[in-house]
Amino acid sequence: MKALESEHISSTHARQPSRLRRVVVPVVALAALLAVWELACDTGLVPAFMLPSPLSVARSLFADLSLIAQHSLTTLVEAAYGLVIGVLVGFVFALLMDRFETFYLAFEPLMTVSQTIPTIAIAPLLVLWFGYGLAPKVVLIVLTTFFPVTVSLVSGFRSVDPDMVDLMRTMGASRLQIFRYVKLPAAAEQLFSGLRISATYAIVGAVIAEWLGGTSGLGVYMTRVRKSFSYDKMFASILVISGLSLALMRLVDLLEHVTMPWKRAERSKNHD
Amino acid sequence: MSMGAEQALAAEGLTLSWDGQTLVTRDVSLEVAAGQVVCLVGKSGCGKTTILHALAGLTTPVAGRVLLHGKDVTGKPGSVSYMLQKDLLLPHLTIMDNACLPLVIAGRSKEEARAQAAPLFARFGLEGTERSWPSQLSGGMRQRAAFMRTYLMGNDVVLLDEPFSALDAITRGEMRSWYCQMSHELGLASVVITHDVDEAVLMADRIYVLVGAPAAGVPTTVGTVVTPERPAAGDFSLTEEYLVAKRAVLAALDR
Numbered sequence: 001m002k003a004l005e006s007e008h009i010s011s012t013h014a015r016q017p018s019r020l021r022r023v024v025v026p027v028v029a030l031a032a033l034l035a036v037w038e039l040a041c042d043t044g045l046v047p048a049f050m051l052p053s054p055l056s057v058a059r060s061l062f063a064d065l066s067l068i069a070q071h072s073l074t075t076l077v078e079a080a081y082g083l084v085i086g087v088l089v090g091f092v093f094a095l096l097m098d099r100f101e102t103f104y105l106a107f108e109p110l111m112t113v114s115q116t117i118p119t120i121a122i123a124p125l126l127v128l129w130f131g132y133g134l135a136p137k138v139v140l141i142v143l144t145t146f147f148p149v150t151v152s153l154v155s156g157f158r159s160v161d162p163d164m165v166d167l168m169r170t171m172g173a174s175r176l177q178i179f180r181y182v183k184l185p186a187a188a189e190q191l192f193s194g195l196r197i198s199a200t201y202a203i204v205g206a207v208i209a210e211w212l213g214g215t216s217g218l219g220v221y222m223t224r225v226r227k228s229f230s231y232d233k234m235f236a237s238i239l240v241i242s243g244l245s246l247a248l249m250r251l252v253d254l255l256e257h258v259t260m261p262w263k264r265a266e267r268s269k270n271h272d
Numbered sequence: 273m274s275m276g277a278e279q280a281l282a283a284e285g286l287t288l289s290w291d292g293q294t295l296v297t298r299d300v301s302l303e304v305a306a307g308q309v310v311c312l313v314g315k316s317g318c319g320k321t322t323i324l325h326a327l328a329g330l331t332t333p334v335a336g337r338v339l340l341h342g343k344d345v346t347g348k349p350g351s352v353s354y355m356l357q358k359d360l361l362l363p364h365l366t367i368m369d370n371a372c373l374p375l376v377i378a379g380r381s382k383e384e385a386r387a388q389a390a391p392l393f394a395r396f397g398l399e400g401t402e403r404s405w406p407s408q409l410s411g412g413m414r415q416r417a418a419f420m421r422t423y424l425m426g427n428d429v430v431l432l433d434e435p436f437s438a439l440d441a442i443t444r445g446e447m448r449s450w451y452c453q454m455s456h457e458l459g460l461a462s463v464v465i466t467h468d469v470d471e472a473v474l475m476a477d478r479i480y481v482l483v484g485a486p487a488a489g490v491p492t493t494v495g496t497v498v499t500p501e502r503p504a505a506g507d508f509s510l511t512e513e514y515l516v517a518k519r520a521v522l523a524a525l526d527r
Contacts, residue, residue, distance in 0.1 A: 164360050170328050171374045171425055172350030181373065185364040262364050265405040 052232035061236035067221070072240055074217040075210065078134060079202040079248070082141020086198060089142055090149025097150070098157040098183075115147050119208055127213035137209040137217075144205045145198035152194025156187025189263070192256040199248040207241055279303045280461035281327065281352065281429045285336035287491075288322050292334070296322045298491035299336070302480050304461045306428060309452060311464045311472035313521060314482030318492045320465045323482075324431050327463060328354045340429060353425040357434040359418040361406035367417050368402040374425040389424060395454070396420045412443040419451065423458070430455070432464045436471070448475060469525070473500050473517045474509060481524035496524035 017025075034054045040046050041053030048056070061068065093111070097104040119140060126136035160183050168178045210219025218237050225233035257264065282303040288296045296319040304310045312320050325331045327338055332347035345351050361370045368386060369376075375385035393399050396416045406414055415435065422430055435451070436444040452475055455462050466472050472479050478499050484492030500517035508514050 161358070161360065163356055163358060164362075166325075166328075166330055167354060167356070167360050168377070169330060169349045170352070170354040171377045173377045177377055181362060181365075181377075185362065188364070260364070262405040262407065266363075266407045 049229070049231070052235055056232045057235040057239065060230070060232040061239060064233060064236065068218075068237065068240055071216060071218045071221040071237075072244065075203065075206045075219070075241075076244065078137040078206040078209070078217065079141060079244075081134070082138045082205065083145055083198060083202040083248075085138065086142040086145030086202070087149050087195065090146035090194075090198075091153065093146065093150040094153035094157065097154050104154075111147065111150065114143070119144055119205060120212070123209050123212040126209065132213050132215055137206050137214070140209045141202050141205040144201045148194040148197040148201070149191065150194075152190040153187050156190035157183050159190070160186045188260055192252060192260075195255075196249050196252045199252050200245045203241060203245045203248060278305050279339075280306050280308075280341060281463065282339045283323075283327060283336065284339065286323065286326055286333050286338070287335040288319065288326055288331065289334050290322070290486075294486060294489075295334070295491040296486045297482075297484070298493055300482075300492070300494055301336075302463070302494065304429070304463055304478075306459045306461050307456050308477045309455065309462045309464060309475050310478045310480065311466055311476035312480050312482060313466060313469060313472045313525065314492065315485075315525065316467060317487055318482050318484055319486050320482060321433055324354070324433055324463065324465055327431055328352055330354075351427060352429040352431055353422045353427045354431045355418055355422045355433070355435055357438050359406070359411075359414040359438075361414055361417060361421075363406055366403050366405060367398065367409065370406065370417060371420045371424055373421060378426075389420070392420055392423070396423075397450075410443075411439050412447060415439060415447060416450075419454075423460075428459060429461045430463070432462060434465055434467065437466070437468070444471075451475075469518055469521050470509070472521060473498075473514060476500065479517070479521055481521055483524065483527060495527060496520065498524070 037051075038054050041048060041051060041056075052060075093107070097107065122143070123136070123140055126139055130136040130139060164182050165178055168182060173181070206217065207219040207222070210217035211223055212219075214220045218241060222234060222237050225231075225237070282301075284301050286300040287298050288300075290296055300323060302310065302312075312323065314320050322331065326333050329338070329345055329347055329349035329351065337344055337346045339345070340351055361367075362373070365373070368389060369382075371389045371392070372382065372385035375388060376382060380388075390402070393402060396419060398413060398416055398420065401409060401413065401417070406417070409417065415438070419435075436447050439447060448471065451462075464472075464475060466475075478497060480497055481495045482492050483495035484490045486492060498517055498520045501513040502508055503511055503513060
């Protein structure tokens with residue numbers, strides 16, 4: 001049965017596109033899209049004040065690079081604080097929910113509902129409560145990033161095979177040892193998927209919070225260029241935001257790669 | 273029922289329940305001595321695994337007790353080793369660290385545990401896999417690694433819940449004879465659950481045939497105890513004694 005399954009997996013892998021194709025095809029598609037866009041702008045098909053051309057976006061990005069870098073730094077610092085605190089809060093919640101059923105029953109629905117509140121609506125409130133500085137941004141990011149971490153950890157903890165826990169008990173393992181050797185590693189993979197979502201939320205959350213009140217950061221920069229109708233600069237900042245989010249996601253991937261060496265072995269086996 | 277002092281593990285009148293109301297077993301008694309293998313055979317759903325859980329101390333019986341070398345260990349996990357059909361190796365630990373797990377849990381240092389486990393790799397046919405991940409090993413090797421971990425739990429009584437049934441037929445046969453030889457050499461007392469009558473007759477010094485249907489309100493009891501007469505030499509599975517034992521088990525199951 002096991003052998004059959006792994007054969008099945010490797011045969012589907014064999015039918016997957018080659019690495020080269022996986023890189024070339026999307027790059028070509030993107031280049032084509034940009035070319036069409038540039039052409040549409042250059043020929044006057046779309047007026048420049050409605051949609052800046054890719055080249056003008058690139059030009060304004062380089063022209064404003066040092067300013068954008070300054071604002072990016074503010075956004076990154078906020079995102080980092082928010083993400084770290086958010087992950088810690090998410091961890092504590094997940095531990096409590098896993099350990100105490102009553103806590104889970106009490107807070108699981110409340111937490112889910114809390115995630116349906118639009119961030120754009122609470123951001124002004126946070127500005128009212130915490131001012132224009134770092135605090136309201138960090139709080140907003142914590143509110144949006146802790147949830148994916150908690151959800152992924154709780155489901156990871158629950159994915160543990162009860163037979164494995166029984167086996168640990170026959171070895172005389174304590175609750176802490178069961179957590180350390182079985183539950184936490186079992187949840188690691190799902191934790192990283194949650195963390196990847198949280199990482200993107202962190203940047204976007206910071207930008208939204210800045211947009212609604214602040215003195216520095218990409219959100220602030222965007223409100224300023226919007227007021228001067230410099231949509232090329234607006235697009236440039238969107239590019240930077242995407243870049244930062246992707247970079248943060250890559251960082252999470254890297255962390256996963258380093259902390260879960262056994263996953264690499266499993267993957268390379270499937271690629272045989 | 274008299275209990276000889278030489279018995280490594282004995283269950284006396286185990287009455288078990290899943291929920292405190294429906295009885296799974298009634299008055300089940302069994303015993304196993306050092307170096308012996310006993311098999312529990314019964315139809316699925318008769319509560320074999322529940323009995324093993326009770327022997328392992330993972331469930332507390334409604335009545336009866338479990339004696340380990342004459343000492344009452346009822347409801348106390350940690351004094352007998354337990355192994356399942358699934359190898360339950362932790363995917364994030366190397367084979368070495370998986371094997372060392374019981375030692376580390378017992379408070380030994382990692383170095384100390386590794387030093388104790390290292391010489392066993394040859395005996396368990398696992399040389400060169402020390403630094404491999406479980407996912408890199410075949411099913412049979414993973415199962416041997418699980419045996420090694422079970423052995424390093426350091427108990428002389430081993431409970432096995434269908435330990436070979438996840439393996440292919442050839443590997444299963446090899447593992448079975450390997451286990452019997454090794455457990456005899458090490459003087460382990462083994463209680464093995466199996467649904468395979470041939471496997472039970474091949475392995476066991478004594479077979480407890482369990483009869484009952486707890487789900488239908490008939491608690492499981494020990495129907496018959498079959499003791500296969502094993503000739504000193506030759507292929508046991510081709511002998512008349514083998515068939516006699518197999519017939520006795522099958523007859524008891526059908527009753």
